[in-house]
Amino acid sequence: MNAPINIAGLLEKTKDVFNFHGGVHPPENKAQSNQSPIGQLPLPNQLTLPLRQHVGNIPNITVAVGDHVLKGQLIAEAEGTVSAAIHAPTSGTIAAIADAVLPHPSGLSDRCITITPDGNGTWTKRHPQDWRQGDVKTLVDSLRLSGIVGLGGAAFPTQIKLRSARSPIHTLVINAAECEPYITCDDILMRERYAQVVHGIEVAQRLLDAGSVVIGIEDNKPEAIKAMQAAVDGTDIQVKVVPTIYPSGDARRLVYLVLGKEVPHNKRAAEFGIQVFNVATALALYRYFEFGEPAISRIVSMTGNVNQAQNFEVLFGTPLMHLVKAAGGAKADTSHYIMGGPMMGFNLPSEDVPITKAANCIIAASPTLFEPPPPAMPCIRCARCADACPVRLQPQELYWFAKSDNFEKAQDYNLFDCIECGACSYVCPSNIPLVQYYRYAKSEVIALDKAQEAADLARERNEFRLARIEREKQERAAKHAARAQGAKAAKTADKSLATTDKQAAIAAAIARAKAQKDVVSTAPKNTTGVSAATKAEIAETDARRTAAGLTESKATDGDKQAKIAAAIARAKEAKVAALDAKNNKAN
Amino acid sequence: MNRSPYITNAPTVSSIMFKVLLALLPGIIVYAWLYGGGILITLALATITALTTEALVLKLRKRPVQPFLSDYSAVITAWLLALAIPPLAPWWLVVVGVAFAIIIAKQLYGGLGYNPFNPAMIGYAVLLISFPVIMTKWPAALSFAETKLSFMDQFNYIFNHALPASISMDAVTSATPLDYLKTQLKLNQSMDAIQAAPIFGVLGGKGSEAIALAYLAGGLFLWQQRIITLHLPAAFLGSIAAMAGIFWLIDPLQFANPGFHLLSGASMLAAFFILTDPISGPTTLKGKLYFAAGAGIITYLIRVYGGYPDGVAFAVIFMNICVPLIDMYTQPRVFGHEK
Numbered sequence: 001m002n003a004p005i006n007i008a009g010l011l012e013k014t015k016d017v018f019n020f021h022g023g024v025h026p027p028e029n030k031a032q033s034n035q036s037p038i039g040q041l042p043l044p045n046q047l048t049l050p051l052r053q054h055v056g057n058i059p060n061i062t063v064a065v066g067d068h069v070l071k072g073q074l075i076a077e078a079e080g081t082v083s084a085a086i087h088a089p090t091s092g093t094i095a096a097i098a099d100a101v102l103p104h105p106s107g108l109s110d111r112c113i114t115i116t117p118d119g120n121g122t123w124t125k126r127h128p129q130d131w132r133q134g135d136v137k138t139l140v141d142s143l144r145l146s147g148i149v150g151l152g153g154a155a156f157p158t159q160i161k162l163r164s165a166r167s168p169i170h171t172l173v174i175n176a177a178e179c180e181p182y183i184t185c186d187d188i189l190m191r192e193r194y195a196q197v198v199h200g201i202e203v204a205q206r207l208l209d210a211g212s213v214v215i216g217i218e219d220n221k222p223e224a225i226k227a228m229q230a231a232v233d234g235t236d237i238q239v240k241v242v243p244t245i246y247p248s249g250d251a252r253r254l255v256y257l258v259l260g261k262e263v264p265h266n267k268r269a270a271e272f273g274i275q276v277f278n279v280a281t282a283l284a285l286y287r288y289f290e291f292g293e294p295a296i297s298r299i300v301s302m303t304g305n306v307n308q309a310q311n312f313e314v315l316f317g318t319p320l321m322h323l324v325k326a327a328g329g330a331k332a333d334t335s336h337y338i339m340g341g342p343m344m345g346f347n348l349p350s351e352d353v354p355i356t357k358a359a360n361c362i363i364a365a366s367p368t369l370f371e372p373p374p375p376a377m378p379c380i381r382c383a384r385c386a387d388a389c390p391v392r393l394q395p396q397e398l399y400w401f402a403k404s405d406n407f408e409k410a411q412d413y414n415l416f417d418c419i420e421c422g423a424c425s426y427v428c429p430s431n432i433p434l435v436q437y438y439r440y441a442k443s444e445v446i447a448l449d450k451a452q453e454a455a456d457l458a459r460e461r462n463e464f465r466l467a468r469i470e471r472e473k474q475e476r477a478a479k480h481a482a483r484a485q486g487a488k489a490a491k492t493a494d495k496s497l498a499t500t501d502k503q504a505a506i507a508a509a510i511a512r513a514k515a516q517k518d519v520v521s522t523a524p525k526n527t528t529g530v531s532a533a534t535k536a537e538i539a540e541t542d543a544r545r546t547a548a549g550l551t552e553s554k555a556t557d558g559d560k561q562a563k564i565a566a567a568i569a570r571a572k573e574a575k576v577a578a579l580d581a582k583n584n585k586a587n
Numbered sequence: 588m589n590r591s592p593y594i595t596n597a598p599t600v601s602s603i604m605f606k607v608l609l610a611l612l613p614g615i616i617v618y619a620w621l622y623g624g625g626i627l628i629t630l631a632l633a634t635i636t637a638l639t640t641e642a643l644v645l646k647l648r649k650r651p652v653q654p655f656l657s658d659y660s661a662v663i664t665a666w667l668l669a670l671a672i673p674p675l676a677p678w679w680l681v682v683v684g685v686a687f688a689i690i691i692a693k694q695l696y697g698g699l700g701y702n703p704f705n706p707a708m709i710g711y712a713v714l715l716i717s718f719p720v721i722m723t724k725w726p727a728a729l730s731f732a733e734t735k736l737s738f739m740d741q742f743n744y745i746f747n748h749a750l751p752a753s754i755s756m757d758a759v760t761s762a763t764p765l766d767y768l769k770t771q772l773k774l775n776q777s778m779d780a781i782q783a784a785p786i787f788g789v790l791g792g793k794g795s796e797a798i799a800l801a802y803l804a805g806g807l808f809l810w811q812q813r814i815i816t817l818h819l820p821a822a823f824l825g826s827i828a829a830m831a832g833i834f835w836l837i838d839p840l841q842f843a844n845p846g847f848h849l850l851s852g853a854s855m856l857a858a859f860f861i862l863t864d865p866i867s868g869p870t871t872l873k874g875k876l877y878f879a880a881g882a883g884i885i886t887y888l889i890r891v892y893g894g895y896p897d898g899v900a901f902a903v904i905f906m907n908i909c910v911p912l913i914d915m916y917t918q919p920r921v922f923g924h925e926k
Binding site: 020021024026027181252256262263264265338340341342343344345346347365370373374375377378379380381382383384386390391392393394396397413414417422425426427428429430431433435436 | 591593597600603658660699701870871918
């Protein structure tokens with residue numbers, strides 16, 4: 001498999017592909033596991049199915065301990081939009097619903113359903129559907145019960161990717177690049193089950209209404225290429241051979257390789273009219289519609305430091321060690337197990353973990369297989385990482401910013417475009433664990449954002465609380481005022497009712513007073529600025545005039561008015577005289 | 588390793604640096620053949636000084652000594668400085684220059700990977716400014732000189748500043764071609780007459796042009812080994828050739844031809860060994876072109892109009908200052924982003 005590459009042949013085979021920047025070519029190590037056919041495992045004594053096997057919400061358990069379940073029976077149903085159902089991989093009894101260690105880098109425990117198989121493998125009633133003619137919406141909606149997730153490793157619920165998108169899908173890209181070293185599960189799948197794979201692709205094509213379909217396969221899988229090319233004969237599906245450059249299997253890189261189109265960094269491929277499916281996922285779709293089989297197993301490469309590396313069809317929930325045993329057992333110096341490939345995989349936290357939907361490969365690791373790296377040296381800015389980066393980032397700068405906790409700058413340099421493929425670390429002469437720095441920086445940024453969000457929310461809440469307190473205070477005050485007013489009004493009403501006569505007298509008095517006011521108001525208004533003496537004069541004249549009956553004041557109280565006015569005038573005169581005397585004295 | 592990637596395929600820092608030393612050997616051999624074994628003494632002295640000072644400062648900084656001494660980076664600094672200064676420089680000049688380069692220009696900035704300036708060029712600049720007379724006095728290449736100094740004579744001169752009684756200093760030293768050219772042009776000598784002087788060879792200085800070609804060979808070895816790319820050397824030599832070519836075409840009597848500038852002074856050494864220092868240089872491909880082209884232009888201008896016969900050290904130091912700026916403005920377009 002690692003034969004020298006025939007350059008002329010390579011050019012011939014890889015024409016009309018678009019090479020992306022960077023990438024690396026690590027030793028492939030695929031020959032260990034792809035020489036024998038897909039193996040079948042004996043039924044394990046127990047199957048442990050974590051509820052958390054996919055991206056999205058945890059499904060709701062629909063069974064109880066002690067229930068007997070049939071193969072393919074729903075045991076946990078999808079919750080919310082992004083979620084995936086879980087089915088019993090074989091018939092048996094629900095032994096436990098409890099926490100167990102997950103095959104996840106965190107090593108955390110989470111809720112799992114444990115089934116003790118009864119050994120019969122009795123199927124539940126299956127519901128095949130006519131995927132060639134059936135109503136697309138009905139078919140897609142039914143996928144909610146399939147439990148199918150992306151089998152390339154991302155484990156994203158497949159139903160979501162098939163729902164009619166906002167932008168129509170014009171091209172379906174089938175990811176069969178399998179660029180990580182050691183992993184051969186897709187390779188072997190295409191070699192052995194090419195016909196079903198092609199049907200699966202046709203299912204996806206119909207559901208998406210995609211005009212064209214391209215399968216991207218790395219040129220280090222000649223048998224798979226041959227099988228697929230023969231299988232697509234007579235369909236409009238195109239097989240494109242892409243060069244063996246890690247990470248060609250990254251969705252965006254593969255889209256570029258086969259279509260020459262860069263998916264904008266802030267958009268998903270689907271928004272760009274392109275949908276990407278893993279080849280094994282396509283096959284799972286076919287089996288679901290054609291035979292009514294939900295997702296209960298997958299192909300797993302069991303390789304590395306084992307006696308007989310091979311691909312196996314593994315029921316979900318199968319204990320890791322059961323799989324290891326089937327591969328001839330681990331060699332003596334095996335130190336631990338890796339899930340995924342050597343470039344992006346992670347250490348399994350324990351040997352007692354189950355195989356889940358995301359497990360495409362298990363590598364038994366040993367210190368000789370994966371040598372511990374020498375201690376990291378300072379970065380010498382050689383930029384080999386930048387040459388290797390498939391996203392054309394500047395890893396040396398990102399490293400510097402991540403190391404100095406300069407997260408803002410790291411984001412300016414597009415930290416979140418990093419796909420964590422590890423190509424930079426792979427070529428680093430200083431053995432700097434670059435990817436770990438980026439993961440750290442990303443998690444810090446996310447944590448800070450969350451903290452900021454929480455702080456914003458808290459502040460908003462506090463402001464709202466203060467506003468509420470203020471509002472309540474005002475409302476209370478208004479209520480009090482209203483109540484006081486109400487009481488007063490009631491009192492007045494009572495009085496008026498009791499003493500109507502008095503009221504009438506008052507009204508008469510008011511009317512009189514008003515009349516008097518009217519008289520005053522007829523007086524010239526422009527007297528504010530004049531001196532006290534002039535005012536007195538005016539008053540005197542007014543008084544005289546009134547006395548002579550020259551004003552329009554009513555005759556009824558004319559005398560009184562005149563008397564008052566005269567009195568005022570007198571008083572004013574006296575005042576003015578006093579003032580004048582004072583002034584004279586002062587002068 | 589407990590986190591992916593579990594595999595790596597990279598040369599170590601030590602192996603990269605070691606290949607750089609290897610690539611310097613052809614130049615050193617030609618140098619020793621032309622100028623005598625004195626250069627080997629200077630190189631040894633510089634190496635010892637570099638390793639001693641590096642170890643001392645690492646110890647003071649409480650850093651592990653062994654991994655950093657075995658990365659060979661201090662030896663590269665020592666060798667570059669030793670090759671840049673005159674071959675018969677007194678021992679203390681070598682010690683002062685190398686010690687300054689390692690202690691001040693490298694370790695005080697944080698050691699390997701943290702120095703913003705090329706340490707060898709800082710050491711060179713300090714020596715040139717402090718001891719201009721010694722730094723500009725070069726012996727004529729022995730193979731062509733009438734008065735020959737034996738290895739022991741050179742040893743004695745380096746450590747005791749003593750020459751055999753029969754030989755005067757003036758008999759063995761002379762100006763470098765770049766220096767000679769500059770002073771003679773000021774005296775209104777014609778270019779033809781100047782270049783007819785015995786210190787001139789086919790294109791560059793007699794003898795020194797052979798060393799320059801040996802550096803070129805070493806540089807191509809580094810390129811073949813994928814330690815360096817040709818961006819920096821090509822842009823540097825290209826800009827010197829372009830500058831020299833323009834001036835020469837305008838007035839061939841006043842300006843030396845491009846070939847002379849490419850093979851004189853530190854052009855070749857700088858192109859393949861000094862500018863290619865990754866630590867103090869830019870990291871983007873475009874940035875490398877700007878950096879090296881800028882250094883080439885400044886080198887030429889200092890040679891023709893500046894106060895010093897050669898301008899490589901100052902050009903490199905100046906461009907080192909610009910590196911953060913260059914890197915910032917030459918970021919490549921990230922995948923999936925608009926330009």
